[in-house]
Amino acid sequence: MGDGLFFDEMTLDDGNVRPVYGKIARWLEATPMELLSSRRAQAELLFRRMGITFAVYGEKDAGERLIPFDIIPRIMLRSEWTRLEAGLLQRVKALNAFLKDVYGAQEIIKSGKIPADLILNNPEFRPEMVGRPVPHDIYVQIAGIDIVRTGEDDFYVLEDNVRTPSGVSYMLENREVMMRLMPDLFAEHRVAPVENYPDVLLAALRSVAPHGEEQATIALLTPGRFNSAYYEHSFLADKLGVELVEGRDLFVESDKLYMRTTQGPRQVNVLYRRIDDKFLDPEVFHPDSVLGVPGLMRAYHAGNVTLANAVGTGVADDKAIYTYMPEIIAFYLGEKALLKNVPTWRCREPEALRHVLANLGDLVVKEVNGSGGYGMLVGPRATKAQIEAFAGKLAKDPNNFIAQPTLALSTTPTFFDTGIAPRHVDLRPFILTGTNGVRVVPGGLTRVALIENSLVVNSSQGGGTKDTWVVDDAIFERQQSFQSQSQSQSQGFQGQSQMQS
Amino acid sequence: MLSRTADHLYWLARYVERADFLARIVEATQRLATLPTNYSGTGTEWESALESSGAAAGFRETRGAAEEQSVVEYLTFAPDNPSSIRNCIELARTNARAVRTALTVEMWDAINGAWIELKRFEANNASRGFYDRRELSRFLDFVKKTSLDYDGSAYRTMLRNDAFWFSRLGLFIERADNTARILDVKYHVLLPENEAVGGSLDYFQWTAILRAVSALTAYHWVYRENVKPWLIADLLILKLEMPRSLIACYDNIVYFLDAIAKAYGKPGPSQKQAHAIMQRLESASTSEIFKMGLHEFLTEFVQDNDRLGHTISEQYLQY
Structure with a gap:
């Protein structure tokens, strides 16, 4: 399936199947297309019945859509995962240290490692948080770090998400559906479980209660059922066993946060908020926001409630700050970054801008604060007119953009009614931080760009998801010995897939 | 909650x-x-x-x-x-x-x-x-x-906790309202004076009422008699064993409101109102209801039931 340009995680350029995908290749070969079709239909039905839907902003019938699910799992070896994991934990520790510094002593600015204006003039920088320590010095309880793969040993961090990262419900539900639909395939692989994620999250949230309250009351704050991630909010609240609250359920009195219950007010100690900073408290931010709670920031500053994630974390996952991550890790941890950054041109730097403008056709240009795949230019896929229009935007406001080479994102086999074809994927693992340490469950959300040749995996832009299986190396080492025997089978598979593609 | x-x-x-x-x-x-x-x-x-x-x-x-x-x-x-x-x-x-x-x-x-x-x-x-x-x-x-x-x-x-109790309260308040309404719309055919011996024209009207509250079979089991209007009224207002009767609805409403009051450690106006309505139903008889006027009785009931709904909202459900 590999076409030489991209690393395919199943099939190498020479047609051989990578051992880790051996069972999958044989399964795909042995399973008639109709059966795969019907499995996928079943999966869709399950998702729909569970109500796993999301809304796409700006669409007319934006009510409820299913995020497409691909039934071919993405496989990763335990040894690969272990290396990733170490890099993820390191990165999140550094991000927390960075945020503590940015809103505290600002040593990194004084050291000259990062230009002051990049932090202090950053739209996600919250002056309200300067000199206001947060409980236990933890800013990012929940991080989602997007990883892409470009080769056998090449993993890059595409971006850090430390505001209100979403998608973890799909990681959990995809697994449930796969276990139900393909019990045999699943059992053969001995997949590392992810189902303890809510438990780990709950432990992390409990641990950050402002005064280490034993019986801390936790609540999850959602913007409400019209939000695109509402399903996830309710799913998580349910799994955590905490109340799913909206702004109107909460109020602040004497700098304490309460929720309105049938038995009167009840104090909330930890608020897992899935609302952006700017909507949290109309007294401090958008005065006309009805999603938040008037006085919430007073309660926060008084140390009576922990917000997870903290206010102002956006300054750390900004795409401009991203480019400094190796320096940030070195500065706070004295370590070399374990995960690579994608080489990035900061358009704010005149020389870089010149280079970017001259090579727009080969680059991906992103807004520093954009997310969800909106407002970006994918040079190689853009028309001449699009590139010209974008060049104008870029020249006018270079500070707002960064550019990266179009990464050769790896592909994995993906099922379509017309056959199986390679599609580009990324991976978002979720990293949890509490006073009890930094943890990540093995796996994450694999997002797949369903449109042929597309590199954009966002669900709002035609992306789908896959279950991600972390499997023990041992299983495949044993198997390697008879790999040569199955060679002819792999060949057969290769022939089949070429006809299809 | x-x-x-x-x-x-x-x-x-x-x-x-x-x-x-x-x-x-x-x-x-x-x-x-x-x-x-x-x-x-x-x-x-x-x-x-x-x-x-x-x-x-x-x-x-x-x-x-x-x-x-x-x-x-x-x-x-x-x-x-x-x-x-x-x-x-x-x-x-x-x-x-x-x-x-x-x-x-x-x-x-x-x-x-x-x-x-x-x-x-x-x-x-x-x-x-x-x-x-x-x-x-x-x-x-x-x-x-x-x-x-x-x-x-x-x-x-x-789980048998307040979430269950509030959910049941909604069901029984609505059901009481529905039963009372259908009786009230058909009250004229339920007046005893309209009774004719044997195949009354109203027979089909009566059975339609019973069907609407899925009580046609129940009627026969309870009375083992032909369909008679005052018995329909009796069944749908005063028979505790009939799950859609007004009294059965209130039996439940009182039970769930009391459960909430007990769990929360204090009763309030909705408990008081529900008990009063229940008492009224317990002490009533069909003859008394017909004497007072079925329509008047039902109108009063619908209003009381409605008022209780508002009281429950004020006491527990406002946000």
Whole structure:
């Protein structure tokens, strides 16, 4: 399936199947297309019945859509995962240290490692948080770090998400559906479980209660059922066993946060908020926001409630700050970054801008604060007119953009009614931080760009998801010995897939 | 629990119950309306259906004469009738979505599955372009099954705590209202003076009432007698063993309100009001009710029931 340009995680350029995908290749070969079709239909039905839907902003019938699910799992070896994991934990520790510094002593600015204006003039920088320590010095309880793969040993961090990262419900539900639909395939692989994620999250949230309250009351704050991630909010609240609250359920009195219950007010100690900073408290931010709670920031500053994630974390996952991550890790941890950054041109730097403008056709240009795949230019896929229009935007406001080479994102086999074809994927693992340490469950959300040749995996832009299986190396080492025997089978598979593609 | 959660659960149960009642009204009316006119008597069955479902005013404003097709459309799929079956299921699901965490998987499955099915029926209905009685009866069966599914899954899977109690309160307040309404619309045929010996013309009206509250078989089991109007009133107002009777509804309402008061450590105005209504029902007899006037009795009951609904909201559900 590999076409030489991209690393395919199943099939190498020479047609051989990578051992880790051996069972999958044989399964795909042995399973008639109709059966795969019907499995996928079943999966869709399950998702729909569970109500796993999301809304796409700006669409007319934006009510409820299913995020497409691909039934071919993405496989990763335990040894690969272990290396990733170490890099993820390191990165999140550094991000927390960075945020503590940015809103505290600002040593990194004084050291000259990062230009002051990049932090202090950053739209996600919250002056309200300067000199206001947060409980236990933890800013990012929940991080989602997007990883892409470009080769056998090449993993890059595409971006850090430390505001209100979403998608973890799909990681959990995809697994449930796969276990139900393909019990045999699943059992053969001995997949590392992810189902303890809510438990780990709950432990992390409990641990950050402002005064280490034993019986801390936790609540999850959602913007409400019209939000695109509402399903996830309710799913998580349910799994955590905490109340799913909206702004109107909460109020602040004497700098304490309460929720309105049938038995009167009840104090909330930890608020897992899935609302952006700017909507949290109309007294401090958008005065006309009805999603938040008037006085919430007073309660926060008084140390009576922990917000997870903290206010102002956006300054750390900004795409401009991203480019400094190796320096940030070195500065706070004295370590070399374990995960690579994608080489990035900061358009704010005149020389870089010149280079970017001259090579727009080969680059991906992103807004520093954009997310969800909106407002970006994918040079190689853009028309001449699009590139010209974008060049104008870029020249006018270079500070707002960064550019990266179009990464050769790896592909994995993906099922379509017309056959199986390679599609580009990324991976978002979720990293949890509490006073009890930094943890990540093995796996994450694999997002797949369903449109042929597309590199954009966002669900709002035609992306789908896959279950991600972390499997023990041992299983495949044993198997390697008879790999040569199955060679002819792999060949057969290769022939089949070429006809299809 | 959150007041808002309790409020959504309460209304979720009410809307499911209401959808069920509407389906039964349509079904019973249809039976009645297909009888030869000299059996069914009045020829105003569809108007009665609108009256019992509280939709008469809205219908008159937007539609013409009350004929089968237009009334059925109004009570089933009309988007502009706030209490059409379609809107009840839609609202039930909206409430369910708002409090998914408070529902068990089974309850969510029941209501979300029904909503998906509703969309299918709705699309078929819109594209068909003609009135199809067979499809209608399939639809009404589906609605009745939805309430069974939802109610059954709630009953079988919910923890017995305040979430369950508020959900049950919604169901019984709605049910009491529905039973009282259908009795009130038909009160004239229930007056004892109208009784004729043997095959009264009103017989079909009476059985239609019983059908609408799924009590036709129950009637025979309780009284082992021919269908007689005062016994229908007795069954639907004062018989504790009849699950849709006013007294059975209040038996439950009092029970669940007391459970809440006990768990929360203090009773309030809603407990007081519910007990008063229950006492009134316990001390009543059919002869006394008929003497006072069935219509007057029912009007008063509907008002009291409504007032209790408001009191429960004020005491527990405001956010």
